[in-house]
Amino acid sequence: MRIPIEHLRQTGVLQHAIIFAVVVAGLAILDWYTGSPYWVHWVFLGWGAGVAFHAWLALRH
Structure with missing residues (x-):
């Protein structure tokens, strides 16, 4: 299954994951x-x- 990166951008998951990674680091x-x-x-x-729950909500169909 391919994960649509554009969909993750539109739903804010990508931003959430990047902020998570930077802050936790x-x-x-x-x-x-x-x-x-x-x-x-x-x-x-x-x-x-x-973040995982956010991604799950964004990717479920």
Whole structure:
């Protein structure tokens, strides 16, 4: 199954995923810099579930 990139752009999924990746990468660097206890995985899991749900809603037929 091909994923229509233009459809993902129109529904905002692509923007959501890009912002997610940039912010989580920045938070991961901050988390690594501040040391233990590490917490960025919770942000990744929670927000990642939101991005996945957004993509699922956009791609279902």
